[in-house]
Amino acid sequence: MRQKMPEQNPKERIKNFREVPLGYTKEQAITEANRCLQCKTPPCVKGCPVEVDIPLFIKYIAQEEFSKAIETLKIKNSLPAVTGRVCPYEIQCEGLCTIKKIGEPVAIGRLERFVADLEEENELKIPKKSKPNNKKIAVVGSGPAGLTCASDLARMGYDVTLYEALSDTGGVLRYGIPEFRLPKNILSEEIDYITKLGVKIRVDTIIGKTITLNELECEYDAIFIGTGAGLPMWMNIPGENLNGVYSANEFLTRVNLMKAYKFPEYATPVKIGKKVATIGAGNVAMDCARTALRLGAKESYIIYRRSEEEAPARKEELEHAKDEGIVFKFLTLPTRYIEDEDGCIKQIECIKMKLGEPDASGRRRPERIQNSEFTLDIDTVLVAIGQRPNPLLPKTDKRIETTDYGTIKTDPDGTTSIPGVFAGGDIATGAATVILAMGSGKKAAKAIDEYLK
């Protein structure tokens, strides 16, 4: 039997921002590790974008050799405490696990989290480094792509400086994913590790504005761009600029980066009503709807134009959201926001949808059902229908070639249209996942090393 994850009780947890899953105990982890069949050609590894040696690290857990387990993990994955919490493992490693054919797959993600947390409790070891080679690299953006690229290059002996536009590092891991899903002290420890490797961090520095790409090129031997997909998308329906309508980014940034959930101890406010509707059904939407509950919303809705089956969120997030009492309105499309006399939102007009033929994404296309309009009383709307690549840097330098979608054009190894400038993560792939961003940061580090040899 797959070991159950101990969790905070839903009734309690919606009143606090503490982490929801509590982590395996040592006994649970060992029991779970013993379920692994140690497959000769393990299919699970193929499901991991960075090809962690899954059977080996699990074997070490079963043998209670935890430090060997973490070493094995860290060879391929520099942020295991993060991915062990946020990877969509059910469609990645665990999705391909042999045991899945006959029952529940090995809980690879949870085991990964277990060993990573165990190491953080103990003193972080300063990792082995190659001799300094006196070559300088600039990494732009401190999300998972930038962090991974910076740490790999530092370990190879490069002199790395990491530039971040915001006041703090971590990208989406800091400003997007809430405390109850990814505690920020875990992130800070991961970042400590990177500074111990010698990476210099420069916050408040907007590349393209404070320093241009061209200036970086003069000072550094190579550059990695990992500026992410931070441009919020809108539906362009009437009433979107009313008070009470936020982009997911604004809402989450206020709460997570600026700690508005501790207002007024922290000076940044966020105003949340009694009835909150989140538009969309991805991870970002679940984070918004669940955060709203914790900030005191009485009712928190998810409004999504397709059905539950198409919802892009991780399965665990959907389940957690349901347990916490989020109300799902599937096959529903908002068409208009209705204002009260003060310019605030008071209602959403929606229309019911049905699923038609599959579209370009392979999912069945939602179609409007004529005359099915209805309204919901709502005082806060959180729009979480996706983010586009951040256009700020590409706009400041015409030499950077971008696609029609706004992503920076790269080869699979991250090479861009400018020699010596590489890119990876969401800015190159469009909004994706933490582990994919890390994978591309890794590939680019390798490519940079080869380029400079």
Add this chain to the structure above:
Amino acid sequence: MYKIVKKKILSQAVKLFEVSAPLIAKKAQAGQFIILRLDEKGERIPLTIADFNREDGTITLVFMEVGETTTQLGKMEEGDEILNLAGPLGNPSEIKDYGTVVCVGGGVGVAPVYPIAKALKEAGNKVISIIGARCEELLILKEEMQEISDELHVATDDGSVGHHGFVSDILQKLIDEGREINQVITIGPVIMMKVVSGVTKPYGIKTIVSLNPIMVDGTGMCGGCRVTVGNETKFACVDGPEFDGHLVDFDNLMKRNTRFTEKESCAMENYKKKCQ
């Protein structure tokens, strides 16, 4: 950390700081702004770069104490340090020789008008400046504006100095006198920018306004600063902050700037308690 190297009190609630920020000073241009956060628990607030000195590596900020952050900032002294300061943000003003330009500044808005007026003058324009405030006490940068303008007009709401009334009255008078005006630029309270834009619209005089919506990141990431311009949604931090005043939906901006009023007064109360 960004050190305050000079502090000057311009009026009751308006202060001028010179802050050491060499990278920003090197790049700054008239019309741009920065976002600062005073300490770990602080809020991010935008302030215009009112002047810069590339040699000394300093930028000048002029701000009015209206709420928690600006009041706390006002209490800081020379030698104190600001934790975070990022910029320069936003697009620079379009500086070229238009002919005759009228620069209209109201309240603390005179501060951001100053570098633009100066740059316009250097670009060869005839600069007519109109500055105003509620009363003489609150009028700032009069000498500085005088120095770089071909002509300076002053208005106060109570008539304590200059014209008794609004800056827009003076602009209307200049137009009525048949003066040639090729461009107007105006910065100040939203209501003032709305009225000034209303004055010039019938005459088709291009009027640039600099909008001050509530911001968070200032890099186009949150959309909190969105404004309606010509029926399109724009992000003031990356598409602006300057826009064509004849196209701006000022009423929507005024409403959006009250989004957190309740919370802001709560923060201010809390701050006052802490300070006692």
